[in-house]
Amino acid sequence: MKLTISKNELNDAIQQVAKAVSPRPAIPILGGIKIDVNHQYVTLTASDTDISIQSFVSVEQGDKIIAQIDKPGSVVLPAKFFVEIVKKLPSDQVAIEVTGQFQTVISSGSSEIQMVGLDPEEYPVLPSVDQNQMIQIPGDLIKSMIRQTVLAASTSEQTPILTGVLWNLNEGELKFTATDRHRLASRTTKVDLDSSYHFSNIVISAKTLVELSRLIPDQNTMVDVVVADNQVLFKVDNILFYTRILDGTYPDTSKIIPSSYETELVLNTKNLMDAIDRAYLMSREEKTNIVRLTTLESGGIEISSSSTELGRVTEQLDASQMSGQPLRIAFNSKYMLDVLKVIDSEQLFIGFTGAMRPIIIRPMDHDFSMYVILPYRTTG
Amino acid sequence: MKLTISKNELNDAIQQVAKAVSPRPAIPILGGIKIDVNHQYVTLTASDTDISIQSFVSVEQGDKIIAQIDKPGSVVLPAKFFVEIVKKLPSDQVAIEVTGQFQTVISSGSSEIQMVGLDPEEYPVLPSVDQNQMIQIPGDLIKSMIRQTVLAASTSEQTPILTGVLWNLNEGELKFTATDRHRLASRTTKVDLDSSYHFSNIVISAKTLVELSRLIPDQNTMVDVVVADNQVLFKVDNILFYTRILDGTYPDTSKIIPSSYETELVLNTKNLMDAIDRAYLMSREEKTNIVRLTTLESGGIEISSSSTELGRVTEQLDASQMSGQPLRIAFNSKYMLDVLKVIDSEQLFIGFTGAMRPIIIRPMDHDFSMYVILPYRTTG
Structure with a gap:
């Protein structure tokens, strides 16, 4: 194997596949990145058996010559050092040559690196995937x-x-x-x-x-x-x-969602997130993350949390819409924040069927996502 | 104590002093930030006994009213929660009021936070410093x-x-x-x-x-x-x-610097740093960080490192000037990189008095800094 390749293209491909290299590989050869060179592509492969990534660098891209192939071939190079050294090479061009026993010489500008390569025949073959359905x-x-x-x-x-x-x-x-x-x-x-x-x-x-x-x-x-x-x-x-694909049967979750609600709220997503974020800071000190939501007679809601050592946070929020029964419910504020951060809608819907039943959260702008949080059973 | 203060000014001062709060305070009260309010300043203090930081917020800054003081006073508030909650408050203005038993109420927009404050009388007094000489x-x-x-x-x-x-x-x-x-x-x-x-x-x-x-x-x-x-x-x-100030007597280091050199080099700082950085990547795999510098008969130098498992890095560098004896010396590449990163001069001087004697590094542009690295004693 012998070639000269653009440092940037080689480095981009290395960074893409490097994510599949385990820091503690199951077998030593998986601590390496496999390089396969033919006259069309330079192919890099890395795998930790759970995931495998391959990146293909075309030798020619339009009018541009990305790699000059002198001799096709393959080698496996230790990933950690290879990943770091390539981006620090002094010249825009990198020459790679494999000599006897997979000894590899990488040259760039006035740098010369000799690396102990491994036999590519020992590298696991990637599973073949039937591409009929896609x-x-x-x-x-x-x-x-x-x-x-x-x-x-x-x-x-x-x-x-x-x-x-x-x-x-x-x-x-x-x-x-x-x-x-x-x-x-x-x-x-x-x-x-x-x-x-x-x-x-x-x-x-x-x-x-x-x-x-x-x-x-x-x-x-x-x-x-x-x-x-x-x-x-x-x-x-x-x-x-x-x-x-993970082994096992995924549990049936279809029965969690209630068909009707006892209390329904429409709230501004950002305002609710900011209020719960402040209450979360207090609840975190108690290690429970418990925050309470209480409907107010005036039409809005109150978000609150307390810590015996520190004190109490109380937040008042207007509701855009509110209907049904008055409610007082406690939940894990971290779980609620995780949901609020990914809701891509200015307004959201929250539905309750009682203080001990799942809380349902949906964006108002579309029906494509739905979130459920189980409440905390608390006293008082 | 009762005041209203601009959130941004309060937050800036808190962030400045927060660096002095230890995550494991020696005495509980040092887990807090002390707030002292009079009609001129709002003063924040934090200390871990080794360092103490005070930040003064002027009540008026030019034409701008930063804080409205209703009642001077002091309180100590738990630092961790206080530092995080203030930057997340919803309004630009923050009202702080201390009621009985150092109970503190912080209000901003629709948020109300009750905090259990501590007695400022228990907070250590900062040492007084004589300002005669400065x-x-x-x-x-x-x-x-x-x-x-x-x-x-x-x-x-x-x-x-x-x-x-x-x-x-x-x-x-x-x-x-x-x-x-x-x-x-x-x-x-x-x-x-x-x-x-x-x-x-x-x-x-x-x-x-x-x-x-x-x-x-x-x-x-x-x-x-x-x-x-x-x-x-x-x-x-x-x-x-x-x-x-640390206790003890600092060792005398004046005798380390030789009065003359056997080998003298002037090199480009960036080129040397990049070459040693690549050699360092290889030397790090051996856990020794050993890199060698060898003068070449052609007038330049060679930087090299090797690992039994991985291979070898060899770098050739031109010297702007070189005089004295030929030399082969080994040193810790991490130590050398630390020096090269802070040298504020395009060219640097390196002086040697033999393979077992201290290496002296100086910028060429000025005489204000000097660095010494002891070489490694290696075989071969």
Whole structure:
């Protein structure tokens, strides 16, 4: 293997795949990044077995020559050092040559780096994914859907299935659901489909989805999604992102949502968030995060929290609309803030069916998302 | 105590003094911020006994009324919550009222916060400092002097005196020195003095000096420095910053500097820094940080490092000037990078008196700073 490549393009591709390298690889070769060179592409691959990322650098991009290939080939280079040294090389051009026994020489300007490479034949082969069925989602939409659901996924490995986000596709509606049994977030969107393609019980690690969103550029990109037996493949520009589907059956959450409410409120999202944020600061000192919401006879609501050591925060808020029974309810303010931060609507709806029943939160502008928080059982 | 004050001015003063609050205060009352209100100033005080910071907010600033004082008085409020809640208050104005038993009510817009305050009489009295003798240093100069010396201070509490920076004032020359016995940094400046004022063996914690520099604005400010028996007082704009002088006698470092050199180099600072930075990445993998510098017969130098696992980095550099004996020397690359990052000169001088003797580094543009690094004793 012998080539000369633009430092910036090589560095961009390295940074993209580097996210898949584990700091504690299961087998030593996964501590490396695999480089495959042919006359069309320089391909970088990294994997921690849960996720794998491949980035393809075209040798020619339009009129521009990105890489000069003298001899195709492959090698695996230790990731940590390779990732850091390439961005610090002195020249815009980097020459890479593999000599005997995978010894690799990287030259740039007056720097010469000899690296002990590893045998690419030992690198695990990426799973092949059948591309018969595919859905396409705009990049900024999938990023929003991820951001608006991962907050409710569990962070405890005691229930691995709940650390994921459930994906269902049915009658052209794609739905994401996450819950840790104390709260739930769901987000739907319409998908253009030629066929009656559908799937259910596809659960993808929330952490992995957050990694995926970081790879999706902010400007408009289409993301291709291919769901296979035990994994999902995402294609974003020149990147392939593979992730394992979590084992297990996701719990049925459809019965949580009440059909009618005893108390209904419409509130300004930002005002509610700021008030709960201040009450949260006080509640945090008690380690409980308990904040109370009380409807007032005057038509507004009161948000309050107290700490025996510190004192008390009391906030008065106007409601845009209010109907039903008077209410006094306690909840985890951190959970509520997580929801309020991702609600993309100036006004929101909150529905209650009593102080011990789930709290339902929806944006007023659209029906695509819904959040549920279980209240705290408190005295007084 | 009862007043209404502009939120921004109050918040700025709180953020300034908050740096002196310890997360684990020695006595409970030091977990608070003391507020003293009279008809001229609202004064905030915080202290962790090693450092104390006071910030003075003038009730009137020019034509602007910053605070409306209804009743002078004092109270101590728990720092952590107070620091965070004030910046999140909804209105530009904040009303603070102390009722019986130091119960404090903070009101802003539709927020009301009740806080359990503490008795200001229990708050330690700040030491009084005799202001007879004082030096004045421009803020940006003292910030540079701190930045260019603290890097060589020890971080080990085993030798407390070496965690400080030594200040000497003699014949109008102020000198900062820091050393951890492996490296040394010194920086001098001329100070305008009316008298023959001098001091020696004033040692101030490096960490404290870093805190002090963060309080000094970037635009031109004069810093007044008053040295007393066991402490130093800095006055920066509306802030008083008190620090304890470290106990003990600072070691004599004057004999480290050789009077002549066997090998002398003049190098481009940035090129040397970039080359050592790349070699450092490799040396770090070996946990030793060892990098070698070798003079070349062709007139330049070679910087290199190697790792049994990873490989080798080799860098060639031109020297602007080179004289004396050929040399091969090894040193800690992290120590050298720390020095190169603060050298404010395009070219630098390095002098050697042999592979086992101290390495001396100086900027070429001026004589105010000097750095020493002890070499590593290595084989081969």
